[in-house]
Amino acid sequence: MTRRPANGRRRLLLWTALVTAVLLLALPAVDRVCATVAEKRLAERIAARQGALVGAPRVSIGGFPFLLSAARGSxxxxxxxxxxxxREGRAVRASVDLREVTETGDGYTAAAADARFTAPFDSLGAGLGAGATLSADGAGRLRVDREVLGLPLTVVAEPRLTGRTITVVPVAASFAGRPVDPAGPRISAAFAGRELVVPELPAGLAPTRVSVGEAGVTLHARGHDVRLT
Incomplete structure (x- = not known):
């Protein structure tokens, strides 16, 4: 008489353990599915507010478990x-990292944001002469190569940010393999008037610096209490 209840308890404990194990194994998958749905919805809302975007943005929500963060609204x-x-038709790749994103009413607000807007070299060469190519010089500067009278001209320049204005300043140059003065009249004339005033950035971001890398020229920006949607 005492064995049956004991066997029943063992079977109950076994089934409970199995169900618990299945739930623990399934929880990450369910959590990831819910996160993916939320990422898609947030991407759609951002795309609806930012008319300059090409296609839907790619959104990734960090932190695990997602469901717990969603329940907290943060x-x-x-x-x-x-x-x-x-607006000038230049292609730009935007990368924005947001921290401490909270749900506020009908949208989201980030406590802080770091952004990078990168223009590929092939979208920046207009106005530097036919056949001019741009690249990174490996030291964080912009390299411009073109031919003049059939001979190679290379100019290395630094992009600089002052307030909201970007200027490109020649710092080294060579013609036919020989060093020349980067401040000479012909080189200076090629870069004169090439100032760029940074337009109003989305979500109140403010430009902080400009850099050159293998992917192109990057404008860095930062913001606090950034409103997303």
């Missing part, structure tokens, strides 16, 4: 990657 990290086109 996410530690959100990354947004997008392609856009400026």
């Amino acid at each position: 996410f530690p990290e959100v990354a947004v990657r997008a392609d856009a086109v400026t």
Whole structure:
């Protein structure tokens, strides 16, 4: 008489353990599915507000478990990657990293944001002469190569940010393999008037610096209490 209840308890404990194991194994998958749905919805809302975007942005919500963060209405990290086109028709790749994103009413606000807007070299060469090519010189500067009278001219320049204005300043040059003065009249004339005033950035971001890398020229920006949607 005493064995049956004991066997029943053992079977109950076994089934409970199995169900618990299945739930623990399934929880990450369910959590990831819910996160993916939320990322897609947030991407759609950002695309609806930013007309310069090309296609939907790619959104990644960090932190695990997602469901717990969703219940709290706060996410530690959100990354947004997008392609856009400026008013001048230049292609730009945008990368925005958001921290402490909280749900506020009908939208979201990030406590802080770091952004990078990268223009590929092939979208920046207009006005530097036919056949001019741009690249990174390996030291964080811009390299311009072109031919003059059939001979190679190379100019290395630094992009500089002052307030909201970007200027490109020649710092070294060579013609036919020989060093020349980068401040000479012909080189200076080629770069004169090439100032660029940074337009109003989305979500109140403010430009902080400009850099040159293998992917192109990048404008860095930062913001606090950034409103997303």
